[in-house]
Amino acid sequence: MSGLTLTLKAPQTQRLDLAKVTPEKLKGMSEREIASLGVGVVRDPVLLGDVFNLRMGDVADIRISGATDKLDNIGRGMSGGAITVEGPVGAYAGCHLSGGKLVIRGNAGPWAGAGQSGGQIEITGNAGDSAGGALPGAATGMRGGVLLIRGASGAKTGDRMRRGLLIVDGRSGAYLGARMIAGTIIAMQGAGDYPGYLMGRGTIVINGPAGEFGPGFMDCGRQELTLMRLMAKQLSSLHSGLAQVLNAPVRRYAGDMAALGKGEILRIEA
Amino acid sequence: MSFNIFKKRVEPPPPTPPPPPPPHNSDGPGGIVRNGVRIDDTFAEAFGMTGTAVIITAHTQKWAMIAATTMTGFATSVIGCGCEAGIDRELSPDETPDGRPGVRALLFGFAPDGVEETIINRVGQCVLTCPGTACFSGLETAQRVKLGANLRYFGDGFQMSKVIGERRYWRIPVMEGEFLCEENTGVTGDAVGGGNLLIMGPTMAETLAATEIAVEAMKKVPDAIMPFPGGIVRSGSKVGSKYKSMRASTNDAYCPTLRGRVETALDPDIGSVQEIVIDGLTSEAVANAMREGLKALIKAGRSGGVYRIGAGNYGGQLGQHHYHLKDLLS
Numbered sequence: 001m002s003g004l005t006l007t008l009k010a011p012q013t014q015r016l017d018l019a020k021v022t023p024e025k026l027k028g029m030s031e032r033e034i035a036s037l038g039v040g041v042v043r044d045p046v047l048l049g050d051v052f053n054l055r056m057g058d059v060a061d062i063r064i065s066g067a068t069d070k071l072d073n074i075g076r077g078m079s080g081g082a083i084t085v086e087g088p089v090g091a092y093a094g095c096h097l098s099g100g101k102l103v104i105r106g107n108a109g110p111w112a113g114a115g116q117s118g119g120q121i122e123i124t125g126n127a128g129d130s131a132g133g134a135l136p137g138a139a140t141g142m143r144g145g146v147l148l149i150r151g152a153s154g155a156k157t158g159d160r161m162r163r164g165l166l167i168v169d170g171r172s173g174a175y176l177g178a179r180m181i182a183g184t185i186i187a188m189q190g191a192g193d194y195p196g197y198l199m200g201r202g203t204i205v206i207n208g209p210a211g212e213f214g215p216g217f218m219d220c221g222r223q224e225l226t227l228m229r230l231m232a233k234q235l236s237s238l239h240s241g242l243a244q245v246l247n248a249p250v251r252r253y254a255g256d257m258a259a260l261g262k263g264e265i266l267r268i269e270a
Numbered sequence: 271m272s273f274n275i276f277k278k279r280v281e282p283p284p285p286t287p288p289p290p291p292p293p294h295n296s297d298g299p300g301g302i303v304r305n306g307v308r309i310d311d312t313f314a315e316a317f318g319m320t321g322t323a324v325i326i327t328a329h330t331q332k333w334a335m336i337a338a339t340t341m342t343g344f345a346t347s348v349i350g351c352g353c354e355a356g357i358d359r360e361l362s363p364d365e366t367p368d369g370r371p372g373v374r375a376l377l378f379g380f381a382p383d384g385v386e387e388t389i390i391n392r393v394g395q396c397v398l399t400c401p402g403t404a405c406f407s408g409l410e411t412a413q414r415v416k417l418g419a420n421l422r423y424f425g426d427g428f429q430m431s432k433v434i435g436e437r438r439y440w441r442i443p444v445m446e447g448e449f450l451c452e453e454n455t456g457v458t459g460d461a462v463g464g465g466n467l468l469i470m471g472p473t474m475a476e477t478l479a480a481t482e483i484a485v486e487a488m489k490k491v492p493d494a495i496m497p498f499p500g501g502i503v504r505s506g507s508k509v510g511s512k513y514k515s516m517r518a519s520t521n522d523a524y525c526p527t528l529r530g531r532v533e534t535a536l537d538p539d540i541g542s543v544q545e546i547v548i549d550g551l552t553s554e555a556v557a558n559a560m561r562e563g564l565k566a567l568i569k570a571g572r573s574g575g576v577y578r579i580g581a582g583n584y585g586g587q588l589g590q591h592h593y594h595l596k597d598l599l600s
Contacts, residue, residue: 163433165434182431182433183433184432184433184434201430203432223447223448224447225441225447225448225450226327226368226370226404226448226450227432227439227441227448227450229368229369229370230367230368230369230404230434230439230450231434232369233367233368233369234367234434234435235434247369262430264430
């Protein structure tokens with residue numbers, strides 16, 4: 001049985017909230033019930049069936065085609081199954097995702113994977129600010145799982161991240177891993193200014209050019225860490241290029257001493 | 271009356287010649303014979319144990335082996351050493367978590383808490399200290415015993431944890447750089463200790479040479495170790511002693527120098543006995559190791575110094591696992 005397919009009928013002028021479209025929330029619902037789900041965010045009600053063509057199928061495997069950056073909250077809070085999106089998405093994609101797999105074949109707006117606690121999110125394009133970060137007022141950002149951004153990411157990627165793995169294939173913006181509590185971030189093509197700003201614990205691996213470091217980072221010198229070999233091997237199934245990047249000596253910067261100071265930035269040495 | 275030491279002794283009658291060699295192969299009432307080797311109709315009696323395993327890696331195979339050898343030293347008998355341990359096998363970089371050459375070591379004890387204490391002590395003293403090494407879980411079971419979870423305190427507050435996938439590792443700063451150790455490793459209550467083979471031959475040298483061949487064959491069996499020196503015990507024991515403080519003492523029935531003095535289990539043609547003791551993570555592993563050992567010993571045959579193969583047991587009343595030699599002949 002193929003999956004449930006939602007195809008956007010036409011470009012939207014207003015934002016749509018797809019938080020209700022997750023495998024666990026659609027489980028047991030008929031096509032009519034799914035079509036009548038409210039997805040509008042303004043006064044005039046908008047039903048899912050109004051804006052999407054539905055092809056009923058297994059709700060554990062949802063496909064959304066013709067997506068635009070007006071679609072917010074895709075995969076928000078999902079705990080299992082799979083959602084695949086063709087096209088860009090708006091804000092909060094995979095926010096608070098705790099299980100399953102969300103694939104976005106396009107760019108994602110801000111707060112993608114914010115508060116993620118499990119599962120896997122893959123964004124083939126770029127991600128906006130605070131990917132894997134903390135929602136305003138939240139104590140922690142990403143708390144588990146894997147967030148894989150194939151493109152670049154905006155500012156404050158992994159802000160207040162507590163656990164999990166965040167990989168950015170492209171360049172990361174400023175304040176990468178700011179206020180990090182723990183976890184691992186790998187920036188494959190450099191990062192902007194002040195990576196690890198006020199981080200307490202955790203690891204930020206940066207390959208390529210990085211902006212200015214905060215004054216709270218202490219240069220520990222060049223290291224050959226077994227940890228890098230372990231990550232190279234254990235994470236190779238997630239990303240084909242990781243092994244080559246990680247199997248290298250690093251320069252370790254311990255910090256941020258302005259906070260707890262038990263974190264580190266590992267810069268890959270050529 | 272004086273005693274004249276120069277007085278000519280009355281010579282005892284000449285000893286009866288040893289019995290002629292048995293037929294090459296037979297399964298008659300006299301017992302099983304294979305390639306001229308007499309195989310006792312008996313069984314090895316083994317006990318349920320708790321087993322665990324660790325993978326030790328290093329930047330070279332040499333240093334991984336040094337760490338594993340040290341960690342599994344003085345671990346021949348759980349009664350005398352607190353545990354029984356040995357090297358299961360070498361691992362290629364493809365088989366280890368960090369892609370470096372490694373060694374898998376097994377450790378056995380009576381109960382999980384004892385195994386945990388022992389493995390922590392041994393990894394702490396022999397692997398943490400060994401240049402270039404890292405230590406990982408070598409057994410995937412639901413029940414776990416601590417490794418890095420305790421060893422991390424050596425880092426004096428500078429230790430760091432790293433979770434990769436579902437596993438937690440500890441990074442402990444040391445003078446060399448960093449010691450990486452997985453949080454815990456698996457432990458199983460299905461382990462078996464005390465599988466054994468008794469190899470009997472004409473002389474010490476010939477019997478030992480044949481036993482070494484068997485050990486080499488048995489080393490290839492996964493999940494099993496032979497914890498004694500070189501895999502071989504020359505001093506098998508029996509339960510109890512004439513001395514109250516001794517829980518075990520020499521197996522006099524198999525001591526060739528006591529033949530005639532005690533009720534011996536040795537035939538006239540047997541001049542020396544060696545034993546191979548086997549511990550395994552599963553009963554199947556112990557049986558497989560014994561099977562491979564028997565196969566190698568029979569292949570060596572009588573001409574290779576193996577006259578007879580037996581096994582040690584306690585009448586079948588103490589151990590939960592019985593390995594009948596005739597069942598292992600394949």
